Amino acid sequence: MTTIQLTLPDGSVREVESGTTGSELAALIGPGLAKAALATVVDGTLRDLASPISEAAQVAIVTDRSPEALPLLRHSAAHVLATAVRELFPTAAIGFGPAIEDGFYYDFDVPRPFTPEDLEAIETKMREVVERDYAFVREEVERTEANTRFADDPLKLERIEELGSDEVISIYTDGPFVDLCRGPHVPTTGRLKHFKLLNTAGAYWRGDERRQMLQRIYGTAWFRKEDLDGYLHRLEEARKRDHRVLGRDLDLFSIQQDVVGPGLVFWHPKGAMIKWLLSRAVEDDNLASGYDLVYTPNVTREELFRISGHIPLYEENQYPVMGAGAGEGDEVRHRVKPMNCPMHTLVYKHHHRSYRDLPVRLSEVANVYRNEKSGTLHGLMRVRGLCMDDAHIFCTPEQAEDEIFLCLDQVERLVREPFGFELDFEVSTRPEERLGDDEAWEMAEGILRRALERKEIPFRVDEGGGAFYGPKIDIKFKDAIGRFWQGPTIQLDFQLPERFDLEYTGPDNAPHRPVMIHRAIYGTLERFIGLLIEHFAGAFPVWLAPEQVRVLPISDEQAEAARDIAQRMKAAGIRAVLDAGHETLNYRIREAETQKVPYMAVVGRREVEGGTLAVRERGAGSKQTVMLLDDFVSKVLEETRSRRLGD
RNA sequence: GCUGACGUAGCUCAACUGGUAGAGCAGCUGAUUUGUAAUCAGCAGGUUAAGGGUUCGAGUCCCUUCGUCAGCUCCA
Numbered sequence A: 001m002t003t004i005q006l007t008l009p010d011g012s013v014r015e016v017e018s019g020t021t022g023s024e025l026a027a028l029i030g031p032g033l034a035k036a037a038l039a040t041v042v043d044g045t046l047r048d049l050a051s052p053i054s055e056a057a058q059v060a061i062v063t064d065r066s067p068e069a070l071p072l073l074r075h076s077a078a079h080v081l082a083t084a085v086r087e088l089f090p091t092a093a094i095g096f097g098p099a100i101e102d103g104f105y106y107d108f109d110v111p112r113p114f115t116p117e118d119l120e121a122i123e124t125k126m127r128e129v130v131e132r133d134y135a136f137v138r139e140e141v142e143r144t145e146a147n148t149r150f151a152d153d154p155l156k157l158e159r160i161e162e163l164g165s166d167e168v169i170s171i172y173t174d175g176p177f178v179d180l181c182r183g184p185h186v187p188t189t190g191r192l193k194h195f196k197l198l199n200t201a202g203a204y205w206r207g208d209e210r211r212q213m214l215q216r217i218y219g220t221a222w223f224r225k226e227d228l229d230g231y232l233h234r235l236e237e238a239r240k241r242d243h244r245v246l247g248r249d250l251d252l253f254s255i256q257q258d259v260v261g262p263g264l265v266f267w268h269p270k271g272a273m274i275k276w277l278l279s280r281a282v283e284d285d286n287l288a289s290g291y292d293l294v295y296t297p298n299v300t301r302e303e304l305f306r307i308s309g310h311i312p313l314y315e316e317n318q319y320p321v322m323g324a325g326a327g328e329g330d331e332v333r334h335r336v337k338p339m340n341c342p343m344h345t346l347v348y349k350h351h352h353r354s355y356r357d358l359p360v361r362l363s364e365v366a367n368v369y370r371n372e373k374s375g376t377l378h379g380l381m382r383v384r385g386l387c388m389d390d391a392h393i394f395c396t397p398e399q400a401e402d403e404i405f406l407c408l409d410q411v412e413r414l415v416r417e418p419f420g421f422e423l424d425f426e427v428s429t430r431p432e433e434r435l436g437d438d439e440a441w442e443m444a445e446g447i448l449r450r451a452l453e454r455k456e457i458p459f460r461v462d463e464g465g466g467a468f469y470g471p472k473i474d475i476k477f478k479d480a481i482g483r484f485w486q487g488p489t490i491q492l493d494f495q496l497p498e499r500f501d502l503e504y505t506g507p508d509n510a511p512h513r514p515v516m517i518h519r520a521i522y523g524t525l526e527r528f529i530g531l532l533i534e535h536f537a538g539a540f541p542v543w544l545a546p547e548q549v550r551v552l553p554i555s556d557e558q559a560e561a562a563r564d565i566a567q568r569m570k571a572a573g574i575r576a577v578l579d580a581g582h583e584t585l586n587y588r589i590r591e592a593e594t595q596k597v598p599y600m601a602v603v604g605r606r607e608v609e610g611g612t613l614a615v616r617e618r619g620a621g622s623k624q625t626v627m628l629l630d631d632f633v634s635k636v637l638e639e640t641r642s643r644r645l646g647d
Numbered sequence B: 001g002c003u004g005a006c007g008u009a010g011c012u013c014a015a016c017u018g019g020u021a022g023a024g025c026a027g028c029u030g031a032u033u034u035g036u037a038a039u040c041a042g043c044a045g046g047u048u049a050a051g052g053g054u055u056c057g058a059g060u061c062c063c064u065u066c067g068u069c070a071g072c073u074c075c076a
Helices: A022-029 A031-036 A068-087 A116-132 A141-148 A155-164 A227-242 A245-247 A269-288 A304-309 A341-349 A402-417 A438-454 A495-499 A525-536 A557-571 A584-592 A606-608 A631-641
Strands: A004-007 A013-017 A039-042 A043-048 A056-060 A103-109 A136-141 A167-172 A177-180 A194-204 A212-224 A254-255 A265-267 A298-301 A322-324 A331-336 A360-369 A385-395 A424-428 A459-461 A472-478 A484-491 A515-524 A549-553 A576-578 A597-601 A613-617 A624-628
Touching: A004 A103, A004 A194, A013 A022, A022 A056, A031 A265, A031 A525, A039 A298, A068 A103, A068 A116, A068 A167, A068 A177, A068 A212, A103 A322, A116 A194, A136 A141, A141 A155, A155 A177, A194 A227, A212 A227, A245 A254, A245 A525, A254 A304, A265 A269, A269 A385, A269 A402, A269 A515, A269 A525, A298 A360, A304 A331, A304 A341, A304 A495, A341 A360, A341 A385, A341 A495, A341 A515, A385 A525, A402 A438, A402 A472, A402 A484, A402 A515, A424 A438, A438 A472, A438 A484, A495 A515, A495 A584, A515 A525, A549 A557, A549 A584, A557 A576, A557 A597, A557 A606, A557 A631, A584 A597, A597 A606, A597 A631, A606 A613, A624 A631
Parallel strands: A004 A056, A424 A459, A549 A576, A549 A597
Antiparallel strands: A004 A013, A039 A043, A039 A056, A103 A212, A136 A167, A167 A177, A194 A212, A254 A265, A298 A331, A322 A331, A360 A385, A385 A515, A424 A472, A472 A484, A484 A515, A597 A613, A613 A624
């Protein structure tokens, strides 16, 4: 019997027999660990506890405190779910069942969709499966054997078909349930203690809308009851930040689907103020960064989008043709614009351009319209009429990397710094349907990566996720319940300059082709404001608050003085509102608090006499600061100017 | 677009198995003049998303359309 040396995470070395399993090793180390052990990590690879270790290696025992533990538990939870479903619905075909962030799901092909009652029954059955404490047993089998074992599971057979000849086909069994699965798993179903099924939804098999729709069940699982309760509580709390609810309660916007249509936003005065402030912030920054401002038509002859290639590629998502012009047979086909790039291209093309002019940077905060599929609409996050802080940079291929670097700076200045957002960077590479040759794509993708690396920004790669004309850097952030949305985007484009035959004259007096960068910093103002609402739970920092100060006279006696104070604030550039209503002071303070106004300035007899204000801060309770009107005005103006985030 | 759930006053929600659509908040009117998170009273508010059907009778049952929510697909 050969012995091998296993190095543990603390650096100590154990000498054991070759073939020792994870659970045996854990038992050697200590009884407490043996009980807590869930799996092993052998030379960086997660493995079952029962799997033998045959050679010298770095070994760590995974317990519920390890970072690998939750995904492991949740993956096993998915199997327990499938075990339960199979007992209750023996004909259910099984699809995929992975762990996901905060939980797991499993897809089933069943004769009828699951009802909420089914879900309860399934959860009860899952608790039985947990109670029975089945071991998860791994087997590695030959292809023919696998095909026999899954003869009744068409979805699994399809999956086996796709496995390469060099791949190991592994099977996991827990009690009556057998699944084709890479593993690993926790040792037994009994390890699953604190879980809950959350909801069901349809999901296309293999994520392909041309294939059948399976029924997906989502659930969540945790090691400790407090964690499960905490998660459910976080979900509850997050729902309170929902921008659709706050948008109505704070009277920021409305979407009047019955009268005007879904996905079309009415910005009420307070929301419009936020939108205007953001537009101004990005336009100020653009002008300071060498951009020019343009305004271009909202409607164009359809031909423009044929030149650009958007038709036929995106025709389905464009609003249909509208007639215009002469009528009587020679009417011209027009389209409302779904994006600005062809328009800006035409501004570029209107002059002969010299290499001395480049980069030409054209910016426009513009409304565009996209006929998004009905099921994708979502509050402000996904709309049909959207306002982009769009810009297009025309430059030489050599300048592109620096220009992208500068765009990333703008993201830093306008998004990360002022709001403290956590951003997720992603490079999307060439898609299947695309224009241009591989050489151009290769170069473009390289330029994007280098700009990010130079800025030392870590990023993920979304293979095949690029636009049809070029690769892009997409920057994503999370909404209140953890869903990712695309915000800023920077796209490099060699194709539209080609299609529109753009040129500049080089130092050699010969024509050259520029490249184009499409870039939006906030992305769409609608989505960005939706995210801001959730980020701040409606309590905007002073510089963005549509109403900065509410002036509250204590009684009618101070109404005139308060009116005067509010007027002086407004004259100084502060967004102040007087509430001299006949309600009690308590009522009006509550009103201002629920409307999330950052400052309340209470004016009573003492304040009128002293030329002061009793200032109450949003969320600070009854704590108040008495200060001179002029001092308060300077304070608010300074916080506005510096875009202070608040405490 | 697809799957499922849902749609009652501006908002939150009632109305037993089909039998007179109701309450709180918000709104309006009046009284109250208030010192840091809801003063009191009265009034008004609805073609129950829209359209069709079954029935003596439909908010409730059936069909169609529109929309909302969750997820899938898509996102120039």
